Amino acid sequence: MAKRREIVVVGGGVIGLSCAYYLSREGHAVRVIEAGAEKDLSASFGNLGMVVPSHCMPLAAPGVLWQGIKWMTNPESPFYLRPRASLPLASWAFRFWRASSKQRAERAAPHVLALNLASAAAYRELAAELGGFGFEQRGLLMLSESREGHQHELAGAAKANAWGLDAAGVPAVELSSTELAELEPGVDFKVAGAVLYPSDAHLDPAALMARLRDALQTRDVEITYGAKAALTADGDTVSVKVGSETITPSHVVLAAGSWSAALAKQVGIELPLEPGKGYSLTLPGPPLPLRTPSILTEARVAITPFKGALRIGGTMELAGFDEDIGARRVKGIMDSSLRALPGLDRAELAKARPWHGFRPLSPDGMPYLGRGRSHKNLIIAAGHAMMGLSTAPISGKIVADLVADRAEGAAARLLFSGLYDPERYSK
Missing domain, CATH: 3.50.50.60 (FAD/NAD(P)-binding domain)
Incomplete structure (x- = not known):
């Protein structure tokens, strides 16, 4: 003791x-x-x-900053940096760029x-x-809507395996459409590819x-x-x-x-810390018999099944400690989820009250x-x-x-x- x-x-x-x-x-x-x-x-x-x-690659990774700049023009994108006169933000962004x-x-x-x-x-x-x-250790599904997105995820999976998942005995594996259906028999996926992380x-x-x-x-x-x-x-x-x-x-x-x-x-x-605001919607039911947590790779939307509920969330909004709900960001989360999981009901999603929290970046x-x-x-x-x-x-x-x-x-x-x-x- x-x-x-x-x-x-x-x-x-x-x-x-x-x-x-x-x-x-x-x-x-x-x-x-x-x-x-x-x-x-x-x-x-x-x-x-x-x-x-x-998810072992740090947020400050190659290409993240430029992708974020591209997303800034889309009000429903997974990332938004509110332009504002802030010396701490400018310093943070410069350091982020240097670290990437x-x-x-x-x-x-x-x-x-x-x-x-x-x-x-x-x-x-x-x-x-x-x-x-x-x-529950049921793994994580990384679901890509495009072949390009799937190939990018496969490359990331290979690196994660080399960095330690292989050695730990829990390597990431690519799933065929048949294997995905066997893993989640009650869910209709509209995706181009899937990678499972059993870790x-x-x-x-x-x-x-x-x-x-x-x-x-x-x-x-x-x-x-x-x-x-x-x-x-x-x-x-x-x-x-x-x-x-x-x-x-x-x-x-x-x-x-x-x-x-x-x-x-x-x-x-x-x-140096910037609050990164994220949103989530919790649906009672749950509305889908999904058993494995999933992430939509292009939209950066995460979906987690809980006992009696399904939670969907995402976005990274750098706007200080702004408590306002970005309706267009929430709409982007809903639209991405409905594309990949058509079994979801838009009306039920619209009824869910958005929650938000600040991640310390x-x-x-x-x-x-x-x-x-x-x-x-x-x-x-x-x-x-x-x-x-x-x-x-x-x-x-x-x-x-x-x-x-x-x-x-x-x-x-x-x-x-x-x-x-x-x-x-x-x-």
Whole structure:
């Protein structure tokens, strides 16, 4: 058992609660401070619930920026960057462009894959410990509407296999139309090709959050919702201020998602993050007997079956913390889904209430994960982009290793590449 320490986790989303779970499991006194309401934790509750080792290429990858620029002229496209006079956005975009090289992306991909495979294994353990959050390893279907799109996906699958899926015994495989029909006999697909990633899994994110919260409460972890935290520094020590209370714990874990940048700035750390807004629609029923989570590759639309529901979501909208619902973006999600899955009902889709959340995007597409160099008691776990839910448990395990000074711990060893350095953009 590690030495008992007092720890404050700033952020009560899936990353923050996962950190609190593994820290409290080791006997630490943990308190979680969350600015939002319990029922609405931004990118945690309404996401697609996918655990995706297959998605190991960082967001900052070759061709992504130029494709994004092309999509900007289409109001229903998967990507939109709202032009605005913002020095932080301009700096972020420049850094994104610099990071989007083939050499850098392919150096990072095997490390991202290792992180995701370790997290999938951690989810299997967590399902055995907690249960009740619908974890299933049924794989992921990548569905392409065009032959060109399918060939592009096959090339990506070959790389993912070489980077580690083959070695892990879960290589991606191309499915014929007959094999796709055998896998999903009750679903009519209008696609040109399919690739199955057996490595991947899915779960119910709202149920996961509830189970984590319940487990923390049994360990006497205090979770405070609707409380805005501020960070202060005295030399190399960080304190947390909540209202009139100031706490100086042995460790502060910054896990506030897209809001982590502003908090880090309070103690002199540059943590470039842009909130990437995504949407989802949840259909009760479910309206299709789909069993395998799927992604439409060209439209970047994801579809996840849950018990009694089907969730469809997508888009990446860089417009700051804009809470407005982009009706044309939502329409693009619906239209793409209906083309590939004609068994869906447009009227039912139109009745679904759009949900949105903000993914925390770093310029190089890599999380900020590790100890801060400037402050001895600060650990950062933020900037996970679309991998937040996918890598939550391994992030929690890494934080627990760092608090216990287990630099050689199985989880902490995943940081040895240096790619996750939380102060890589600080001067």
